[in-house]
Amino acid sequence: MKKRIAIVLATILLLTSTVLASCSSTNKEARDDKTYIQEMEDMNIFDSTADKAMPQTVIHKLITDHFASPLAEGKKVKKAIFIGYDGFRDDGLENVKDNEESAIMYIKNQGGLYHTFSGGIAGVNEQATSTAPSWMAMLTGGWGAYNGISDNSQMKNEDADTFLTSLAKAGYSGSFTTSWREHTELSYRPDIVQSITEGLPVEYTHQIDDTATYYQILKYVSKPAGVEKSEAEDPDVIFFTLEYADHAGHDTGFGNQNENYIEGCKNDDAYGYDIVKAIESRSTYAEEDWLIIISTDHGGTNTSHGGQSVFERSTWLAINKEIDITDEYLNYQCK
Secondary structure (H helix, E strand, C coil): CHHHHHHHHHHHHHHHHHHHHHHHHHHCCCCCHHHHHHHHHHCCCCCCCHHHCEECCHHHHHHHHHHHCCCCCCCCEEEEEEEEECCCCHHHHHHCCCCCCCHHHHHHCCCEEEEEECCCCCCCCCCCCCHHHHHHHHHHCCCHHHHCCCCCCCCCCCCCCCHHHHHHHCCCCEEEEECCHHHHHHHCHHHHHHHHHCCCCEEEEECCCHHHHHHHHHHHHCCCCCCCCCCCCCCCEEEEEECHHHHHHHHHCCCCCCHHHHHHHHHHHHHHHHHHHHHHCCCCHHHEEEEEEEECCCCCECCECCCCCHHHHEEEEEECCCCCCCHHHHCCCCC
């Protein structure tokens, strides 16, 4: 009897180890760090090289500089939209680079597609390559030491304004739309409370999923002829995130070895393209100076992220205006 039990237990252990080994093999990265970087370069779609990657904080500079610059001839108003694809790592671009209806490639062809990085300055002020600290770095222009968020489940410093808040103080209306509850429950609470108590023209909305987010943004950017819209209905600066790629990565694995992840990247970019085309269809588009940025917060490896591997740190941004990369861009951070 004891011998039979021992045989059964041994069989269970063997099956368990086989399954775990199979899962590990499925999720294991197919290349090392150097190979991954080289494969990104070999796509020949970037307008910068990996060794000239800008900190993701530079997005804050790009947006605030846009509103501070003079209007071009024939333009009457500044507008900006920041489209965030959560967890859309570099090799996800392979899934959309040949798609004629890719928002990323469409915007890249108007301006450029550039290497950026998440996770702070390596060896200096590293922070988690996670959702809250990464979007916060882009929105405030600084890393966790400045804005108070170096990992998830933290609240931002009150004196580290996002570009939405600083632009609202200057008279521009804004909107912040996401479906990840922690953003509005915790991370951005100081700015949300300030916008309410001081009457700043920034609307924060939490949506149930990416489809609901898409319809909310479509409502913001659409402007048919003859339709009058209020300041809140037609924000000057818009920020929103889509979660398809990140959800797929956490569910079944980040990277193109995973069909669900490939589909998640495509779904994000399809919604993004619709939004961009809706902007171009606005009845007032010809007299508006639009800055359009699409970027991601972090990459991932296996089914998670937060670490300092190249698969997690490497990010990108597409923009409809060309960037002349100088030392100021390469080293940008608020305070």
